[in-house]
Amino acid sequence: MKITILGGGGFLGRKVAARLAEMGSLGGKAITGLTLFDLVAPPPLAAPFPVTTLGGDIAELPEAAIPPDTDVVFHLAAVVSAAAEADYDLGRRVNLRGTDAVIDACRRLAKPPRVVFTSSIASFSGGQDGLLPDDTRQIPANSYGTQKAAAEMLLADASRRGFMDAVCLRLPTIIVRPGRPNKAASSFFSAIVREPLLGLETDLPVPDDFKVWVASPRRATEWLIHAAAMDTAPLGLDRSLNPPGMCVKVSEILAALDTVEQGASRLVRRVADPVIAGIVGGWPAGFEAKRAPAHGFTAHEPLIDVIRAFVADDLEATRTERGIA
Numbered sequence: 001m002k003i004t005i006l007g008g009g010g011f012l013g014r015k016v017a018a019r020l021a022e023m024g025s026l027g028g029k030a031i032t033g034l035t036l037f038d039l040v041a042p043p044p045l046a047a048p049f050p051v052t053t054l055g056g057d058i059a060e061l062p063e064a065a066i067p068p069d070t071d072v073v074f075h076l077a078a079v080v081s082a083a084a085e086a087d088y089d090l091g092r093r094v095n096l097r098g099t100d101a102v103i104d105a106c107r108r109l110a111k112p113p114r115v116v117f118t119s120s121i122a123s124f125s126g127g128q129d130g131l132l133p134d135d136t137r138q139i140p141a142n143s144y145g146t147q148k149a150a151a152e153m154l155l156a157d158a159s160r161r162g163f164m165d166a167v168c169l170r171l172p173t174i175i176v177r178p179g180r181p182n183k184a185a186s187s188f189f190s191a192i193v194r195e196p197l198l199g200l201e202t203d204l205p206v207p208d209d210f211k212v213w214v215a216s217p218r219r220a221t222e223w224l225i226h227a228a229a230m231d232t233a234p235l236g237l238d239r240s241l242n243p244p245g246m247c248v249k250v251s252e253i254l255a256a257l258d259t260v261e262q263g264a265s266r267l268v269r270r271v272a273d274p275v276i277a278g279i280v281g282g283w284p285a286g287f288e289a290k291r292a293p294a295h296g297f298t299a300h301e302p303l304i305d306v307i308r309a310f311v312a313d314d315l316e317a318t319r320t321e322r323g324i325a
């Protein structure tokens with residue numbers, strides 16, 4: 001089985017690649033090759049199968065990114081929320097035309113590959129008091145969410161036409177993101193845990209009682225891998241799923257942080273940011289998420305375990321990457 005990860009140098013791309021390297025197989029079939037594609041060629045990865053790394057622009061996807069005998073494509077490459085809002089042309093190019101390029105590449109293959117696409121809860125509106133059933137209409141309040149919703153439609157149609165076999169996961173906000181703050185409007189939800197654990201101050205742009213729909217990197221990785229191997233026949237024409245994240249308040253995140261490291265939340269400064277609050281305030285904070293569990297997507301672990309997993313999996317590497325003693 002040959003696999004490609006587009007966006008393979010990003011946060012989730014690297015997590016999925018590392019998990020595949022640990023597993024050595026997917027859906028009971030041995031992995032025989034992995035291609036990691038990103039703007040800049042991702043670093044080499046130790047794995048029990050050959051790994052090829054490639055750099056380039058997804059909007060002009062080189063053929064080598066999805067070789068002829070590819071079975072699974074993880075399409076994770078994206079311009080994230082605040083960046084796509086700040087630069088309309090860039091967001092459209094990468095998030096929309098990039099997805100078009102993936103469809104064209106899959107059409108050229110002899111056998112339609114499974115395509116796992118990372119959509120987002122930002123493709124919905126609904127705000128703080130929303131509790132969205134699975135069949136809620138997507139009415140995005142930002143360009144990123146619009147591009148994700150449009151990409152879902154294109155991938156569902158490409159699946160209907162037999163060019164691919166797509167599964168689109170509308171991921172919650174993933175916490176705790178390692179490394180440095182990024183250009184996602186939701187970046188601060190990770191920063192309020194990660195930065196204090198590094199001994200650094202950080203800003204909280206929303207009130208403490210702000211609610212957010214989250215998932216951990218471990219859970220998101222497991223969902224993406226499940227999406228790559230699941231039986232898609234029962235999905236019918238509807239290729240998109242709301243996986244079972246969890247709704248938490250900022251105050252609950254800070255309390256869990258203090259349980260893991262006493263007093264760490266004192267490093268979180270309350271600095272209101274109406275622009276960021278405006279973007280994330282439009283995203284729904286709650287989903288019923290009944291359909292995804294019925295298709296084998298596992299329930300979320302408790303918040304405290306999410307923070308402990310960050311400490312176990314990523315804190316040391318983040319310290320090293322950022323040169324923090």
Ligand SMILES: NC(=O)c1ccc[n+]([C@@H]2O[C@H](COP(=O)([O-])OP(=O)(O)OC[C@H]3O[C@@H](n4cnc5c(N)ncnc54)[C@H](O)[C@@H]3O)[C@@H](O)[C@H]2O)c1
Pocket residue numbers: 006007008009010011012013037038039040056057058059075076077078079080094118119120121170171172173174175182186
């Ligand atoms: N992390 C989250 O909280 C979250 C939530 C919902 C959805 N998602 C989606 O999940 C996916 C992965 O997210 P992530 O957090 O790993 O983001 P990330 O920014 O770490 O990874 C995305 C990768 O895409 C690459 N990329 C950007 N433009 C490109 C281009 N023109 N050509 C090729 N590659 C390009 C980037 O270099 C980056 O490595 C994205 O599609 C994102 O929209 C993430």
